[in-house]
Amino acid sequence: MSGLDGARIVVTGGAGFIGSHTVDALLGTHPAHVLVLDSLVNGSEENLSQWEGDSRLSLVVGDIRDRGLVDSVMAGADVVFHLACLGVRHSLHSPVANHEVNATGSLMVALAARDAGVSRLVHVSSSEVFGTARTVPMDENHPTWPETVYGAGKLAGEAYSRAMFRTFGTPVVVVRPFNTYGPRSHAEGDSGEIIPRTIVRMANGERPVLYGDGNQTRDFMHVSDTAAGLLALAECDEAIGRTVTIGTGVETTMREVCRLIADALGRPDLTPRMLPGRPGDVLRLCADGTTMARLTGFTPTVTLADGIADLVDWFAGRATEDMLIEDLNWERDEVAP
Template identity: 50%
Template sequence: MIKLDHLNCLVTGGAGFIGSHLVDQLLARGCMVRVLDNLSNGKLANLSSHFADPNFEFNQGSITDPCDVDQAMQDIQVVFHLACLGVRHSIAHPYENQRVNAEGTLLLLAAASRAKVSRFIHCSSSEVYGSAQYVPMAETHPTQPCTVYGASKLAGEAYARAYYLTYGLPTVIIRPFNTYGPRSHHEGDAGEMIPKSIVRALNGKEVLVFGGGLQTRDFTFVEDTAAGLVAAAECEAMTGLTLNIGCNFEISVKELAEKLVAMVGNHAATVRFTSARPGDVSRLHADPSAFMALCGWRPTTTFEAGLEKTIACFRAHPLGLAGLLQSEAGRNW
């Protein structure tokens, strides 16, 4: 077992949703944490509690810039690679999406190999699978991504495997299924259903369901996902492997929308069905048993408890409910 305590860690995309929670956990372990983020989706506010911490360093820069990457990689022992552009972004900007998610990953792997880092955790996505052909979906499930995002994440995986097999870089590829929780994106093309729906429901607006609502997803609370990434870095038996993180359950988008409206408790909020999103996968349901068997990780937050925490976070947001709604466009592709 590898102990992360007091090691020098680089988190790309560390100002983002999952990345900032990972930074929280690494700093709590006594790690020196350097973040590389261009703030295209991430927010400095997600990291503001760490600005005075001598073990924390923020580098504003891009994973597609060799100079930024080389500077960020100096004296680093463990890399957590989370920086990416998302699913909806890839609909309108496919080339930029693949450049960041695939080419940026390759650039980072090359720099990590030169720096002889002891661990490289590549955060991929369940989107590499496309829609489930059977459930639950183990790592052997066919990979047939529906979007350029999914394809670019799959390419990044292939590069990570190649660097392990050809150059001996100790990589681990993690495929998180859908993650939710505080700091999740409700705005722009990074916005996802749970935060978008919470913002709309809190404001008494219609919660939008794209398509028939029968699509299913497997959700993990963000602190559990971050803990899984830490566990992957510490588990030597995972070197060279590709593994799922998920909760082995599925809920339909329709049921989720109705649940959120009920939990928010604003009687003016309703559910409205609208046209389907392009590239939307119809079913995701994780089999995380291989990951659990290797490191003992288990999700500790129930879905309902996680939703309550997420709703409370948005209810208390410094922008206020009306301010949050201003940046929630509904259709975000």
């Protein structure tokens, strides 16, 4: 019997990218009731459409900064997955709002989880708390020197959750996923990420864009693996009170990402267009998943090449031209390049 079976589970940000895949993993493998709390700023009801009509899923549209609302949503909850946040690029043009959601909002969630007496709070942070790698691979003890208000706010948020564990004994596990990609990832606006944005550009005959020298590295993990990792930690008693890094341990340059996408689309002629480096861009990331593997036995299963091919197929037939126009307009008007 799984610790998630029959549980009442709250997923903040559950209509977003990683959040909706976490919901899929929960409802696809466990007899549980899932309540999603999402502002729908970055998420959408469409991301949960496959569960339409399923009585096990409820959606509450609201803001995690609203303590009264969060308390009411948490009442009677057994397990909480906290994923609601605003992103890296958003923090450059709206640092105060970004901080309020990622830091203050996380405090509201942690306090509500404490008061509700949940059996597990899985606080989903980010590899951005580390900043650029000093050494690789990066384990949980790597120094935290965030480059952006986003990274700083995520670091503050995870610290609030750890405080609930240390002071009140709230059963918390903090998770630091590295770069996640896959279906439903954002291709446009200030939430857009390199892999989906590049797929959309190249699918419409546009050259991909790289910043700086294009040799920045990331550790990319498919969203199905990220969601599986979150569930594994929710069911691991030994993880309580710990901060755990999850990733593939494979370091890939932005140039190589563009090459893999060009191969998947059959467009080797669309070579990257180079632009000056952007403020806040981390130069190097690569995870050490040793602790995760030891605690849960979890290892990622999807290779980057296979994951990109899967995402190319997912975007096929969607309105990628509209996504491209929106992204180009945003890029032109972006306050911080």
